[in-house]
Amino acid sequence: MRSLSIVLLLVLWEALARSGKVTPFMLPPFSAVVGRIYTDAVAGQLWLNLGLTLYRALAGFFLAAGGGIVLGAAMSRVKPLRWFFDPIISVGFPMPKIAFLPIVMLWLGVYDVAKITMVVFDAIFPVVTATAAGLAAVDRELIWSARNMGAREGELMWQVALPAALPQILTGLQVALPIALIVEIVVEMAMGGYGLGGAMMNASRFADSRGVFAGIVEIAIVGYALVRTMALIRGRLLAWHHEAEHR
Amino acid sequence: MKRALIRYLPLVILALAWEGAAQLNLVSSLALPSLSHVAAAWIDLVRDGELLDNGLISIYRGVAGLVLAVIVGGGLGIAMASSRALDALLKPLVELFYPLPKSALIPVTVLWLGLGNGSKILLIFLGCMIPVTIGAYNGARGGDHALIWSARSMGAGRLRMLWDVLLPSALPELLNGVRTALALSFILLVSSELISAQRGFGYLIGYLGDTGAYAGMFAVVLTVAFLGFAADRLYQMLIQWLLRWRE
Numbered sequence: 001m002r003s004l005s006i007v008l009l010l011v012l013w014e015a016l017a018r019s020g021k022v023t024p025f026m027l028p029p030f031s032a033v034v035g036r037i038y039t040d041a042v043a044g045q046l047w048l049n050l051g052l053t054l055y056r057a058l059a060g061f062f063l064a065a066g067g068g069i070v071l072g073a074a075m076s077r078v079k080p081l082r083w084f085f086d087p088i089i090s091v092g093f094p095m096p097k098i099a100f101l102p103i104v105m106l107w108l109g110v111y112d113v114a115k116i117t118m119v120v121f122d123a124i125f126p127v128v129t130a131t132a133a134g135l136a137a138v139d140r141e142l143i144w145s146a147r148n149m150g151a152r153e154g155e156l157m158w159q160v161a162l163p164a165a166l167p168q169i170l171t172g173l174q175v176a177l178p179i180a181l182i183v184e185i186v187v188e189m190a191m192g193g194y195g196l197g198g199a200m201m202n203a204s205r206f207a208d209s210r211g212v213f214a215g216i217v218e219i220a221i222v223g224y225a226l227v228r229t230m231a232l233i234r235g236r237l238l239a240w241h242h243e244a245e246h247r
Numbered sequence: 248m249k250r251a252l253i254r255y256l257p258l259v260i261l262a263l264a265w266e267g268a269a270q271l272n273l274v275s276s277l278a279l280p281s282l283s284h285v286a287a288a289w290i291d292l293v294r295d296g297e298l299l300d301n302g303l304i305s306i307y308r309g310v311a312g313l314v315l316a317v318i319v320g321g322g323l324g325i326a327m328a329s330s331r332a333l334d335a336l337l338k339p340l341v342e343l344f345y346p347l348p349k350s351a352l353i354p355v356t357v358l359w360l361g362l363g364n365g366s367k368i369l370l371i372f373l374g375c376m377i378p379v380t381i382g383a384y385n386g387a388r389g390g391d392h393a394l395i396w397s398a399r400s401m402g403a404g405r406l407r408m409l410w411d412v413l414l415p416s417a418l419p420e421l422l423n424g425v426r427t428a429l430a431l432s433f434i435l436l437v438s439s440e441l442i443s444a445q446r447g448f449g450y451l452i453g454y455l456g457d458t459g460a461y462a463g464m465f466a467v468v469l470t471v472a473f474l475g476f477a478a479d480r481l482y483q484m485l486i487q488w489l490l491r492w493r494e
Contacts, residue, residue, distance in 0.1 A: 005339045026359060084257045091258065094479030095472040096433035099449070101441060102456040102464055107278055181348040186438040189353060197351070201442070204354035212354045219351040220343070227346035 028210045036214040045199070050218065053195040056112060057184035060119025064180065065173055068124045072131025072169075073157065085128075093125040098183060101190055110191035115184065122183045123176040130172020134165030167241060170234045177230050181223055196222070280462040289466035297451065298470065305436055305447040308364055312371025313432045317425055320376040324383025324421070325413060341380055349374035349431065353439050367439050367447070374435045375428035382424020386417030422486050429482055433475040 010030050016022060017029035024032075040046040075082040101118060108114035138161050146160045162169075188197030196219050203211025262282055268274055269281030280288075292298040327334045327341075352370055360366040398412045440449025448471050455464040 002339045005336050006343060008336075009340060083253075084260075087255050087257050088261070091476055094430060094476045096430075096437050096475040097472075098434050098441070099437045099452060099468045099471040099475075102452055103468060106456065106461065178346060178348065182350045182434065185348045185350040186353075186434075186442070189350070189442050190438075200351065200354050204357060207358075209358055212358055216347075216351050216355060220347045223346040223348050224343065 025207070025209050028213055032210055033213045033217060036210045037218065040214065046218070049194055049196050049199045050222070052193075053184060053188065053197065054222070056115050056195070057119060057180045060116045060184065061123055061177055061180040063116070064120045064123035064176055065127055067120070068127025068172070068176070069131050069169060071124075072128045073135060073162070075128070075132050076135040077157075082132075089125060089128050089132075093129060097122045097125075098186060101187060105191060110193065115187045115191060118187045119180045119183050123180040126175040126179065127169070127172045130168050130175070131165065134168030134172075135161055137168070138164040167238060170237065174227075174230055174234065177226060178223065181219075181226065185219060277461065280465055284462040285465045285469070288460070288462035289470070292463055292466060298467065301447050301451040302470075304364070305440065305449070308367040308447065309371060309432050309436045311364075312368045312436075313375055313428060315368070315372040316375035316428055316432075317379050319372070320379030320424075320428075321383045321421055323376075324380040324385075324424075325387045325417060327380070328384050328387035328417070329413065341377060341384075345377050345381065349435060350438055353435075353442055356439070357443050362443055362445055367436060367444070370439050371432045371435050375432050378427040378431065379421070379424045382427075383417050383421045386420030387413050389416075389420065419490060422489065426479070426482060426486070429478060430475070433471075433478070437471060 013027070014030045017024065017027045017032075037046065071085065075085050098118075100121065104114050104118050104121070108117055142160060142164060143156065146156055151160065184195075185197035185200075188195040189201040192198055192201070196215055200212055200215030200219075203209075203215060265279070266282040269276060269279055269284075276284075289298070323337070327337050349370075352373055356366040356370040356373075360369055398407075436447075437449045437452075440447040441453050442449075444450040448467060452464055452467045452471070455461070455467060
C-alpha cells in the first residue's frame, strides 16, 4: 500500500516522458535513467562516486558529532568555555555557512580536506546546541542522587548525564546528518572532482540530462538509506528510554 | 546593556584577533585580509551599488521561493491532515523526498529553467516545501479533537473550521517548519548562486574570489551570513508575536 504511490509516481514519470509533451532533454524516461545507473554501476563509475561521497559526508559527520558532543559537554561543565562559545554558536547556527565555501577553497584548496572541513563546519552547530541543551536539562535530582551514592565527576558525566541527555543529542545528530549530505553535494558541485554531486555537475555541463537525473535518483536513495539507518540506531540506543514505549 | 556587552564580548575578541593577526602579518593578507580592509571593501561595494543590485536579486529569489513553499506546503499539509485519501496517497511521497539532500536539485532546475531567477525560485520552492508540509501536517493532526468536534457540533462550516480551528491549532508546528525552511532557503539560494548564476550574492562572492578581490569577497560572505542570522532572529520575534495568544 505504501509503495503504491511511489510506483504511481514512477509510472506517471515514464508516461509523461514518453508522451512527447516534454523533450527527453527536459525529462528522460525513468527506464532510461535506470539504464544509465545500471551502465554506470557495471562500469564501476557509480561505486567510485558513491564511495567518495559517502566517505566525505560521513567523515565530516562523525568529526562534527565527536567534536560537537565534546564541545557541548565542555560548555555545560566549564563556565568560561560556555561564556566564550555560547554567542559564537548562537550567532553562527542560523548563518548560511555555505557562503564561506570560497574562503575555505582559498585556504584549503578543492580536495578532500576542504570538502570535509565544509561538512564539519556546517554539521557541528546542531550537535553542540543539542548536547549543551540536553545536558542542561538533565534532572538535578538524578545528578544529586548519583553524587550522594558516591559517583565521581567522570562517572557522573559518562554514566548519568550523557545517557540522560542522549535523546536530545541524537536529535541533534539527526539534524546534522542531512545537513552533512546537503553540504557534501554542494561542495562537490562547486569544487569539482569525483563524487555523486561532482558527477551530476559534469553531466549538467555536457547537457547530459540522463546523467543529471541518474544523479538525483542515486542521491535520493543514499539520503533515504542514511536517514532511515539513523532512525534505526536511535531506536536501538533508546530502547531503555520511555520514548520507546510510544512506538 | 552591560550584560549584552559581556555576552557578546567573545565576538568582539574574535574580531580583534582577526584584525591583529592580519595587521601583524601572522597570516598572509592574501589568505586573510584585515577586518578594516574588509570594511573598506564593503563600503566600496555599497557605494558602487554592486552589493545592493545583487542583494536585491537574491532577496527577491529567496522571498518568492519561500512564499510559494509556505502557501503550497502549508496547504498540502493541512489537506493531508484532513483527508484520509490524500494522506494515504501523498505521505509516502513526502517521506521519500524528505531525506533527499535538496542541493541535488540544483542541476535539474538549471536544466529546466536556465541560469536566471526561475531556476533559483523553483529550487527554493521545492526544497523548502517539504519541511513546511510536515510542520502543517503534524500541527493539524495534533489539533485538539475535542475542539474540532465542538466546533462542528456548533455548526461551523468547512471553511470556518479551516480558518478558525485547524489553522490556529496547526500554527505552532507550521511556524516551526517554516523556520527550518527559512534556514534551508538561505543555503539553497547561496549554493545555487555560487554554482550557477550570473547575478546575486553567491555570484558576487564567486566573482570577487575569482578576480582575487578577497577583501570584497569576505565582505559579501559576512553580509550574507549576517542576513541569515538576522532573518532567523526577526522570524523568531514574529513567531512570538503570532503565538502570543497561547500563554
